Structures are given as C-alpha cells and as structure tokens.
Amino acid sequence: MTPDFELKQYLEERRRLVEEALQTALTEQDGPEARVVEAMRYSLFAGGKRLRPILCLAAAEAVGGDSQSAMLAACSLEMIHTYSLIHDDLPAMDDDDLRRGVPTNHKVFGEAIAILAGDGLLTEAFVLLGNDNALPPKHTVKLVQVIAKAASYRGMVGGQVVDMLSQNKPADLETVQQMHSRKTAALISAATEAGALAGNGTEAQVDALARYGRAIGLAFQIADDILDIEGDAALLGKSTGADEARGKVTYPAAVGLERSREAARDLVDDALAALEEFDAKADPLRALARYIVTRKK
Amino acid sequence: MTPDFELKQYLEERRRLVEEALQTALTEQDGPEARVVEAMRYSLFAGGKRLRPILCLAAAEAVGGDSQSAMLAACSLEMIHTYSLIHDDLPAMDDDDLRRGVPTNHKVFGEAIAILAGDGLLTEAFVLLGNDNALPPKHTVKLVQVIAKAASYRGMVGGQVVDMLSQNKPADLETVQQMHSRKTAALISAATEAGALAGNGTEAQVDALARYGRAIGLAFQIADDILDIEGDAALLGKSTGADEARGKVTYPAAVGLERSREAARDLVDDALAALEEFDAKADPLRALARYIVTRKK
Numbered sequence: 001m002t003p004d005f006e007l008k009q010y011l012e013e014r015r016r017l018v019e020e021a022l023q024t025a026l027t028e029q030d031g032p033e034a035r036v037v038e039a040m041r042y043s044l045f046a047g048g049k050r051l052r053p054i055l056c057l058a059a060a061e062a063v064g065g066d067s068q069s070a071m072l073a074a075c076s077l078e079m080i081h082t083y084s085l086i087h088d089d090l091p092a093m094d095d096d097d098l099r100r101g102v103p104t105n106h107k108v109f110g111e112a113i114a115i116l117a118g119d120g121l122l123t124e125a126f127v128l129l130g131n132d133n134a135l136p137p138k139h140t141v142k143l144v145q146v147i148a149k150a151a152s153y154r155g156m157v158g159g160q161v162v163d164m165l166s167q168n169k170p171a172d173l174e175t176v177q178q179m180h181s182r183k184t185a186a187l188i189s190a191a192t193e194a195g196a197l198a199g200n201g202t203e204a205q206v207d208a209l210a211r212y213g214r215a216i217g218l219a220f221q222i223a224d225d226i227l228d229i230e231g232d233a234a235l236l237g238k239s240t241g242a243d244e245a246r247g248k249v250t251y252p253a254a255v256g257l258e259r260s261r262e263a264a265r266d267l268v269d270d271a272l273a274a275l276e277e278f279d280a281k282a283d284p285l286r287a288l289a290r291y292i293v294t295r296k297k
Numbered sequence: 298m299t300p301d302f303e304l305k306q307y308l309e310e311r312r313r314l315v316e317e318a319l320q321t322a323l324t325e326q327d328g329p330e331a332r333v334v335e336a337m338r339y340s341l342f343a344g345g346k347r348l349r350p351i352l353c354l355a356a357a358e359a360v361g362g363d364s365q366s367a368m369l370a371a372c373s374l375e376m377i378h379t380y381s382l383i384h385d386d387l388p389a390m391d392d393d394d395l396r397r398g399v400p401t402n403h404k405v406f407g408e409a410i411a412i413l414a415g416d417g418l419l420t421e422a423f424v425l426l427g428n429d430n431a432l433p434p435k436h437t438v439k440l441v442q443v444i445a446k447a448a449s450y451r452g453m454v455g456g457q458v459v460d461m462l463s464q465n466k467p468a469d470l471e472t473v474q475q476m477h478s479r480k481t482a483a484l485i486s487a488a489t490e491a492g493a494l495a496g497n498g499t500e501a502q503v504d505a506l507a508r509y510g511r512a513i514g515l516a517f518q519i520a521d522d523i524l525d526i527e528g529d530a531a532l533l534g535k536s537t538g539a540d541e542a543r544g545k546v547t548y549p550a551a552v553g554l555e556r557s558r559e560a561a562r563d564l565v566d567d568a569l570a571a572l573e574e575f576d577a578k579a580d581p582l583r584a585l586a587r588y589i590v591t592r593k594k
Contacts, residue, residue, distance in 0.1 A: 029450070032455055032456075032458060032459045032462075032475050032476075032479075033450040033451065033454075033455035033458060035458060035462065036450050036454060036455065036458045037450055040450070083416075087412055087413075087416060090412065092407075092408035092409045092412060093409050093412070110389075111389035112389045112390050112461050113458070113461070115384055115387065115389060115390070115412065116384075116454050116457055116458055116461075118416075119380075119384060119415075119416075119419065119454050120449060120450045120454040122416065122419055122420065123419065123445055123448045123449045123450075123454065124445075124449055124450070126423050126441055126444075126445035127442070127445040127446055127449050129441060129445075130438060130439070130441035130442030130443075130445050130446075131442060132438075136434075137433075137434035137435040137437070137438045138434040140434070140438045140441075141427060141429075141434045141437045141438060141441075142427070144423055144426060144427035144437075144438075144441055145424065145427030145428060146427075147423075148420055148421075148423035148424040148426075148427050149424055149427075151420045152417060152420045152421055152424050153326070153330040153333050153334055153337070153417045153420075153421070154330065157330075157333060157413050157416050157417040157420065158329055158330035158333065159329075160413055161329060161330060161332055161333045161410070161413055162329040164409050164410070164413075165329075165332065178329050179329075182329070
C-alpha cells in the first residue's frame, strides 16, 4: 500500500463520518424555518472536501484523544466555513453564480434567504458547541473562544474586508499574507487547535497544533492561488483564471509562481516541524500537510 | 418619588453601565479590520434603548446575583440585536435608509461592509461569552446554548424568514405570533434567562424568568406595532405607518387595535405572574414589564 493510497482511504472514511455527523446536526425542518434550513443544507451538503473537520478530528487523535470527542467542534467548523462561502458569493461581495459546479445559494434561494442561511449556519455552529455535553465545560468554553476568534474581525471577517478593499489594486506580499492568514489560515488553525483541545491535549500540544494549522492554512491558500492559474477546470469544478479576471490579490500575483511554490513548500516544512514531538498518531496530519500542496483540486 | 421616576433613573443608570461595558468590549482597531470595526461600532453605538442588556442585568439581580456577573452576556445580547438590525435593513431585506433617525449601516459603509459588520457582531457575541472567565464554565456553556438558540433558525433567523415570506399577504394571527415570538421574544427571553443563569439562579427561577421574558418580548413587539400606527414620529425617530406601507404583517393588522392593546396587557399580566415567587429584588423587572406597553418610543 503506497502512502498516497492510505491517505485517500483515510480522507474518504473521515469524510463519510463527518457527513453523517453533519446530517444529524442539521436535519430538515417543517414550519416557518423550513425554507432557510433547506438553504443552509443546500450549501452545507454541496460536496465540500471537509478539510477543516477532518483536520480537527486528526488533531484530536494526534494528542491521543478519541476523534469522536471532537466531532461537534468539527461540524461547527464546517458550518462556519460554509456560512463564509455563502456570504462571500453574494452580489454585494464576489457576485458568484457558481460554486463547486452548482449554482450559489443566492442564485437558488434569493439574496434575502442566502444572507439568512449564512447567519443561520454561523449561529448553528455555536448551538452545536453549546450542546456539547460530552466534553468538560471548561474545554467547551475554550472551544467557543478559539472558534469565535477565528471567525471574528480578527480572522475571517477581517480577511474578507482585506479581500474586498484590495481588489484591483497592485498585489503586495504583505496584503496577500494579511488576507490569506485571516481568510483561510485562521479557521484551519482553529480546527487543529480545537481538535487538540477536544482530545485533551497538553498546552504545548495545543500550541504546536495551532502552529501546524496556521502553516498548512497558508500553504493551502497559496496552493489554491496556484491552482487558479495552473489547475484543471474540470477537476476543480470551476473555471481557472478567475482570480486574475476579478483583480484579486493573490500570492502568485505578488511574488510570481516559482516563489509561490517555494513558499508553500517552506510552509509544509514548518507544519511538519511543529509535529516533531508527536508520535505516529500524528501521521495523518503529516500526510495531510503534504497532500495540501500536491492536490489537484 | 413616583414609581415612574424611579424606573427612568434606573434605566438611565443601567444604560450608562451597559454603554461603558460595550465600549470596552468593542474598541476601535487599527490595521485591515479598522473599517469593519468602525461599521460595527457605528451601529452598536447608534443610540439604542439597551433593553435586552438591561433586562439581563435585572434578571441577574432578581435571583439575588450581582448584575456585573451578567455584563458580558448582556453585551453579547446587544451585539446580536444590533447584527440583526444591520442585516434586516439591507437592500435584499427591508431596504431601509434610516434607523433611529440616522442612515443605516449599508448607506454609510456600503452593502459588503454592512454584511460583514453584521457577521462580525454576531461572531463577537460569542467571543465575549468565550472570554468570560468570571463565571463557572458550566454556566458559560449554558449561556452559549441559550443565546445561540435564540439567535438561530429556531428564533431570530426563523422569525426574519417569516417576516420576508409573509409580506403583502393577509395578516393572520398565527403568522404574526410566529414572527413576533421568534424575531423579538426569543432574544428577550434569552436575555432574562441568561441573566438568571449568570446570577446563579435556581432552575425554577431560570425557567420563570425565561417565561417572563417571552411574555414581555411579545408585549414589546405588539406595543411596537401599535406605536407604528399611533406613535409620535418625532419621539420615535422614524416615520409612522411604515409597517402598513410595506405590507408587513402586524398584530393590529391581524386582530385590530383594540384587541392588540388587550393582548399586550394580558401578556404583561402573564409576565408579572411569572415573577410571583420573587421578592422586591424583582421590582425593576415588574416596572419594566409595565413600561414596555406604556412607552411612547
């Protein structure tokens, strides 16, 4: 069995567990909320890679915990990620018609319901965390803190502002790093930190896994920028060249393709270094770090 | 000293404490998040009555607790209330240009920043709760649960959906009650429940104060509907008759003005009945219940 094959199987199995947990976490509803919950589910089950929840579960295992202890946190992270996609796609933001090859939320449900579906998913993430009674309460409070901060103006909301305000301006490295670290790396770092907390890791382990997450989060976004230039549109499920057409600030636009590839590789090395003190239980995280920059979609 | 005068003084003093706490909770920022935080603060400090936080503090005291123990929860409730106003005013929703006599968030900051300011305030509510280290963690988890549920599709998000989908349709009592209980009463009930929790109330006290909050929340919204018809535009800081012009489903539209007044009075009686087992420390809540249906703005 090649290492690649193992990772593929691991990802598929984990994705299935996450799908099941998400289906339980957000069921169809009757009554007045039926329509907005339908819209929330439309985007939540639109075929994402489930990278953030999988990283969260893998981090719980890396510290010797049970991955199931991190499942509600994992689902809450995916809900926050999905809310951010719905709002980013809105006409007032990126005005996108397609995501993952299917019409965006507001194209199907209208703008009002799409805004509310995003609001509903962001809120539901905290409903899930508040309902978690398997973890010690002090861990849950810390999860709320870590995940809320990553989603806040310090993280994702701030990153989207940089994105909006920097469009059609010359791309400088500082702006790109500001944007990527907030828009993408903040939540991915929260995912591994949350997993380590839910898995009852030591303070040093939690810190190391937050550092790992920050590094692969940045590497992931740089790889995304590169795929937008070099990727296969059919595999990606979206047209390439969209960033440039839209005047988006990207890593390659700031420093060129070659230096972008180097930066991504360096970040993977940083991520692997953060795992130095961990044993074989962190192997999935090691394989995930390598996969993130070699993936084709 | 008349009872009315006492309440006015009480409300002013509490409002001042809440303003101070909110100023500390959301300070101006430098860097890329400066603009969105400016937009968040613009709406958060636009002169609200601070009814939800004041009710939260009063509930903490009614159970014999220290009102300061409920201050972070109180601030988080006001942030959630403010986020919902920003999103409700958006062009895709109510398309409002003015709120409390000043331009709405998107009129000043543009639609993209307004959406993000709402997202930022909703998230910040949970950052505040996650940072609360004065309360026992199990209380904080319960606060997250209560407040998130009230804001979720079960509550505010669902209520806004009913509002959007029912416009320009005949007003029936069931729809109005669905909308009001979710859009308004859910968060007001969460405010008094959260205050009782933060003040370390017994389970029976927490339940009673949630019931009190639900009743005055509904009464508050019916009074709002009535003020929109009979109120003084100058006092209200907005034009009257807006609900009808917009085809909004309201209580008076469903059952007429006289029955609406009766319903509000009955709800105040229900609220007072929920306080039966409480001593004089619940007097501010008793005065607030009466104030809610007699206020002129």
